[in-house]
Amino acid sequence: MISSILVVDDEPDLELLIVQKFRTQIRDGTMSFLFARDGVEALAVLAGNQDVDMVLSDINMPRMDGLLLLAKLQERDENLCTVIVSAYSDMVNIRTAMNRGAYDFVTKPIDFADLEATIVKTIHHVEAMREAQRRQAAAEQARASLSRYFSPNLAERLASSADALDLGGARREVASLFTDLTGFTTLVETIDPEVLGPLLNDYIVGMTDIVFAHDGTVAKIIGDALHVLFGAPADQPDHASRAVACSLALDAFARSFQEDWSRKGVALGATRIGAHAGTAVVGNFGGGRFFDYSAYGDTINVAARLQVANKALGTRICVSSSVAEKVPHFCGRPVGNLFLRGRVEPIRAFEPLEAEKCASAETQAYMDAFEELAAGDVRAVASFAALVVRNTEDRLASFHLKRLLNGESSTTINL
Template sequence: MAEATIAGRYQLSRKIGEGGMGEVWEAEDVSLRRRIAVKMMSPDLVESSAARARFEREAMAIAQLRNQHVVHVYDYGINAGSPYIVMELLEGEDLQRRLDRVGRFSLGAAVAAIVQVSRGLAAAHAAGIVHRDLKPANVLLTRVDAEDIAKILDFGVIAHLTGSDQNALTSPGALVGTPAYMSPEQIRASTVDHRSDLWSLAVMAYVLLTGRLPFTGRWLGDLIIDISTRAFPPPSTLVPELSPAVDHFFERALAKDPTQRFQSARELASAFASLADGDGRRPAKILVADDEPDMAVLMKQCFRAHLRDGTCEFIFAADGEEALQALNAHPDIDVVLTDINMPRMDGLTLLARVSETRPQARVVVVTAYGDMHNIRTAMNRGAFDFLIKPLNPSDLLLTVEKTLKQVSEARKSARSGHENSLLKTFASPLLVERLDMPDRTISTLVEPGTVAFIDLAGFQERTRGKSPGEVVQLLNANFDVIVPEITLRGGVVGRFLGDAVMILFRGRDHLTNALDTCLAVRAQLETLNRRAGKNSPFARALSMGVATGDIVLAEVGSRSSHQLDYTALGPVVSTAAQLEVMAQPNQILLSGDACVEAASHFTLSDRGHRLLAGTHKPARIFEVIQRIPSSPAGTMANLDTTAEEELQTTKSAG
């Protein structure tokens, strides 16, 4: 295909890469006389309407993004029946090749790469785009102004955050992406959002720091089990010079439950960049970028007491480019003090680079008296403060100390956030909710909602003869699948009861959300068992009971002994628990009181009458079969005729 011309305009010269969707060629735009890259769809995929749709969607997705850390798209079209994408031509090497060459990255180099990738991801997520195949091979390092700039490539398997077309272009249950970098929810074909990309970004960070993947199953089924259920080796056990803070970062970044992870790319990047801070007892690091030779003398005079007691350390650079090199060599720099007018790279350009690559650092801009335009520009670009030349020693000292204090407070807040996250890991979500109540004198609440009990059917028989540790591991493996589906739909875990879990749903559509959760959990376990094979640790079946009505939330226990629990009580809890016991493997049982509302959204099957404990007459029980398209409001089109007639008669008699 060399020297072929695409669309009468783009003249191909040499192939520079290839992937699952097609080949990438270096080419020339003969109209604008510039070098570009052209991505051509593989000939064997051209006839696939789904593949063509994905290819077109990739072009449209990237074209929306105007971010320096995402490859730019110039054009899209069809040539001789084959789609193509025209992109900027980038020179450099991808992160995977760099990693293969160097073995592993230093903390500073890893921070520089991950922070930049996070900027591109943040732009994609803001546009409603989930990448779904983020990995080192899809990130290119290109050299710009003596600095490596990371660019995200290959948006070929993106999804949109609306979820409406998330699975429309792939086969149901198909693996889309690279398994080793997939989040637990992605690898089990659940709903994914931007937090799945954050998992992939964390896996990339782990690989850069350690030179190996956190989850290394020898075959696909084993890898699925690893990602879904098992812990990863703490990075400090693989690279001893890494601190425990690095381990804590990955405990959160690679949490199985998306709600326990970082919630944005910027939050993850900021936390990762702060890892270079160590335990906080190191000297404060200040980078001074100024081409005036007497600046170093002034700094040493003003801060001689700090230098003497070891609480302060200075690094000097003659211009912006030297400052960038210093930032790469010292990722733990706290404050950047920069002049505006410098050769090669000015202070305003440096400020923008610092904001992108070192979000935890604070920048103080130095400028001439009266230069309000530059001061305004600097503050708009994120400068923390400014100083006017000639520098007043007292003003300089006070400004730097104030800036260092702000950096310290921000990092202390980040550590406090980690501690609060750890506390929430072991505290009941209901208890955390209780502590957040504005009026803590109210000890009892009654509100409408739905309670569901989900039990791992046959778990006791399956674990007979296993050690306590093995039993706990199997139990947690299944709860790691169940709990994210609960939180995804607004549910709260009321309590773990052996091999069962009690769940509460309140607010709008609480019954629908509860039943959707039960169906989703059942489907996820079926998918995981199919993919993981005979060694799957996941439950082969679930027994589920659901009831709706007024839920009592109360403090229960011995107040005099200061031993209280905050939990759910009442007939709804009792009914749901009894229905779960009645349910056969993979059955979802619902009491008749809720079936009128449920029948608008689900197919129900009549299972007759049962006498429940604490009641005087038998209750009608229904099994929830599946989710269906919504029927007109108020109808019961999905109940069998006899059940509908009896319910109407009962309502009339009431």
């Protein structure tokens, strides 16, 4: 790497002397020199040469002296260092220069061995300063990019680690969560773009804010749909608890959002949420121009299919037993043993509930009816029928009642 040095001095012989003394470095391409006779000319040279690393300046010069040049360089916030060259008799001015930001000084008459050592030291300082600035800029860029996917605290932690998001994957214990706004494709075809833009933006911002509040990672946003991870890229031993708490908060937001837009004359469908916990290969995949933080594996597929299962079940949130079992004092209604597409073993599923609803008499009545269903008790039909009469909006109870009326008599459900 070549170091570019601007020498500012009105002594006519100095240019020849420097070129002679540093001829080896100039020939080897490790140093190059530019020359100016005063501060005015120096500023003009700097304007045309953006790669100057340091300025070597005399103090006493015509038109603009070294002290004024130093002040001008400070104003310009130039990313370079200035070394003052002056006689011992000029020590007061040298002190003034150092107080104004000069990096070092060399006395006249010039000792060229001392000058070379000072130049080398200054160049090393400039390189270190620029590297620190590059790292800071890279960190800021990383934070800006990461903040699209991760909570602010997690983005800060990842941005400070150079290898946190290197290409490649690792097997991790995660909770995977999928959301989908039903009927969105149809809505896109019928709603004005001027309305769709604010609606979708507000929905995505609201949903992602909730994810970030639970320290989740937004792995994908496709239209209105979100794929969220807990337990990656940073370890979260309570990833399942976070997934459930986040699901309930997302559901509350989505229902409120749906009501708000209904009052504006826009009919939105329900937001369906599915979650599953297990191992997945998680990492940053792609190449030099494209990076995609993603997760792969059966855990991800099951979560996506549980989200879809809500449509048949009549639920808004459906989580697997692998999630529920990891949540201390999990609160929810059993759904049944679901045979999902592509799987030979059923998945035990639950509908998580807020604590208040979980403790209600209605939920207890459902639990009793489900126990009757699991035991093959014929009274399950009457129990589920009573639940539906009491609450016609209880679609999960309606789902089980219809199954029973169609001759099914177990908690195993083939979707």
